[in-house]
Amino acid sequence: MSPAETLSWPGTYGDEAKARMGFFTDTSICIGCKACEVACKEWNAIPDSPKGFSGKSYDNTLDLGADTWRHVAFVEQRVPADAGGGASLVEAAERGGLAEREGLATYQEGDGVRWLMSSDVCKHCTEAACLEVCPTGALFRTEFGTVVVQEDVCNGCGYCVPACPFGVLDQREGDGRVWKCTLCYDRLKDGKEPACAQACPTSSIQFGEVEELRERAERRLEKLRLAGQDEARLYLADPDDGIGGAGAFFLLLDEPEVYGLPPDPVDTRRDLGSIWAAAGAAALALGAGIAAAALGGRS
Amino acid sequence: MSASGAVRSYYGQPVIKEPVWTPEIPVYLFTGGLGGASAGLAELARLRGNEELARRAWVVALAGVAASPALLVSDLGMPSRFLNMLRMFKVTSPMSVGSWILSASGLATSVATANAMTGHLPRAARFACPAAALLGLPLSTYTAALLSNTAIPVWHESRRLLPFVFAGGAAASAGGTALAVTPDRHAKPARRLAVGGAVAQLAALQLMERSLGEIGEPLKLGPAGMLGKLAKGLTAAGAVTAVAGRGGARAASVAGGVLVTAGALAERWAVFRAGFQSAGDPKYVVGPQRERIERGEARGGSRQVGRRRAVQDPPAARAT
Incomplete structure (x- = not known):
């Protein structure tokens, strides 16, 4: 299997398989404008989801769910005066010059506070637990290697909701079915890019072929490291990780949990063998127990 | 959790979703076990010639396997689409496997019970009786696999012992109800099964809680x-009472049977609720994952770990 291959893509599609498509979300250039949230809601005709005023920075969306398929997180952090290894004015100016030469845009940083903004989305995992546990087959792998819920099949059993290690899926109130990002399956079929990527004014959300995006992400990481941004890291870009790598992966500037993301997510299917083995052993033990109670001793 | 008992988080927001399952589900976890073990x-009572008990x-x-599908359909977001459960058979989905087990078990148990009451279906019952008995075993324990096959830490990490807790509970409730x-x-x-099941449930639970740690x-x-x-109180009290009823004290037998049965129901409910609490607090999700990374046993996430900058999180971003 090539790194980006999934269980059912491209294998089951044969000649009809398309290149695997995904997102590279480069949070270092996210400005928190929420155009992605709005474009997603508009294009996919998602019901409104008012949650009131959260008091959590500029984030009143709070999480992904049935009615939120893009979510922009706002992290505020205090930066000590000597941040960046005791940078002097000269060093800071030198870093600014390097940023200019390398053509790097960076996040805002001043007054001792730094902002981390990140647009979260369904990860379209290579090993997608939601898809594996779905008993109806409503969740399926498309010809683009993405993971989509078929709204005419889903019966709202809710199994995918706690199976997702990222808390992406949820049941829609008053509807009963689960909904999530489709990576704009309808637009992809027409050769268009997803609404969020098209709306993003800074190219923080980049859409393309997963293999190519991974290379692009590596180059961006290298550039940022050269510019002294050595807390930058790629998240879910590694095919060896607990979900086999994601179709939608990220460049983050702090630990994933700071953005509300799990630092070491694992597809539950990896433990399916031991799960079934234990259930089988317990069934046998129950049989032995009933037999001992019913057949042993005097009836 | 980490030594300080705190993990970093996004304003204390949950990382994974709580289940959307309604109270029908813990009741089903109980009725499935009760029906299956019964x-x-x-x-076996029939084979032993104990027709009264059989x-x-x-x-x-x-009663158990008939109540179960009703509870499950009622929990669906779209109950009218319950038949979609049998659209396919998926080993990776314990819910799919369980739907088939429950369907087959319901059919076999109906035939077996009809024959036991009327004697009209002797030929069908020859196959249906052992089939119902055998299908009842996985019906009692697959529900543990269903809960464990999720991202919810307390359910997933109890995957090796939870089926034994459920098996003990199934035995206790089947024995207890029959005893009553x-x-x-x-x-x-029935008395032996009730007491044995109660002891097994308590023992498996003890082991499970110890192995789970934080x-x-x-x-x-x-x-x-x-x-x-x-659950523990009801189960222990019920087992003692059931033993005390051995001498022929009918009231003690009835009370003992009812108590262990109630204990099995309460235990399923406790495990069910614990999953919500485990999903709702990011420290249970992030803590163990961060520990795996620090021990060098990470299974995933960001391999290319960047340097941690000396930033100070706002107080709200720290879950305790």
Whole structure:
């Protein structure tokens, strides 16, 4: 299997398989404008989801769910005066010059506070637990290697909701079915890019072929490291990780949990063998127990 | 959790979703076990010639497996689409496997019970009785696989022992219910099953809680903790009472049977609630994952770990 291959893509599609498509979300250039949230809601005709005023920075969306398929997180952090290894004015100016030469845009940083903004989305995992546990087959792998819920099949059993290690899926109130990002399956079929990527004014959300995006992400990481941004890291870009790598992966500037993301997510299917083995052993033990109670001793 | 007991988080927001399952589900976890284990008890009692016990246990089995699908359909977001459960058979989905087990078990138990009550279906029953008894075993334990095959830490990490807790509970409730409705002369196997199941459930639970360590904390706190204490109390008191009823004290047998059955229901509910508490607090999700990374045993996430900058998180971003 090539790194980006999934269980059912491209294998089951044969000649009809398309290149695997995904997102590279480069949070270092996210400005928190929420155009992605709005474009997603508009294009996919998602019901409104008012949650009131959260008091959590500029984030009143709070999480992904049935009615939120893009979510922009706002992290505020205090930066000590000597941040960046005791940078002097000269060093800071030198870093600014390097940023200019390398053509790097960076996040805002001043007054001792730094902002981390990140647009979260369904990860379209290579090993997608939601898809594996779905008993109806409503969740399926498309010809683009993405993971989509078929709204005419889903019966709202809710199994995918706690199976997702990222808390992406949820049941829609008053509807009963689960909904999530489709990576704009309808637009992809027409050769268009997803609404969020098209709306993003800074190219923080980049859409393309997963293999190519991974290379692009590596180059961006290298550039940022050269510019002294050595807390930058790629998240879910590694095919060896607990979900086999994601179709939608990220460049983050702090630990994933700071953005509300799990630092070491694992597809539950990896433990399916031991799960079934234990259930089988317990069934046998129950049989032995009933037999001992019913057949042993005097009836 | 980490030594300080705190993990970093996004304003304390949950990382994974709580289940959307309604109270029908813990009741089903109970009725499935009750029905499944009762079928086994009924069939073996019949083979042993204890018709009095067998007939009653078949009725309990039918009640259990008949209530189960009703509870499950009622929990669906779109109940009218319940038949979609049988669109395919997926080993990776314990819910799919369970739907087939429950369907087959329901059919077999119906035939077996009808024959036990009327004697009209002897030929079909020859196949249906052992089938119902055998299908009852996985019906009692697959529900543990269903809960464990999720991202919820307390459920996932209890994957090796939870099926034994459920098996013990199934035995206890089947034995207890049969004990409560069967005359003493014929109830010896039911009493043994009730007491044995109760002891097994308590022992498996003890082992499970110990092996979970801090991930098992939700089992001890809040509503789950209270239900868990209730379950243990009911189960232990029921087992003692059931033993005391051995001498022919009918009231003690009935009370003992009812208590262990209630204990099995409360235990399923406790485990169910604990999953919500485990999903709702990011420390249970992030803590163990961060520890895996720090021990160098990470299974995923960001391999290319960047340097940690000396930033200060706002107080709200720290879950405790």
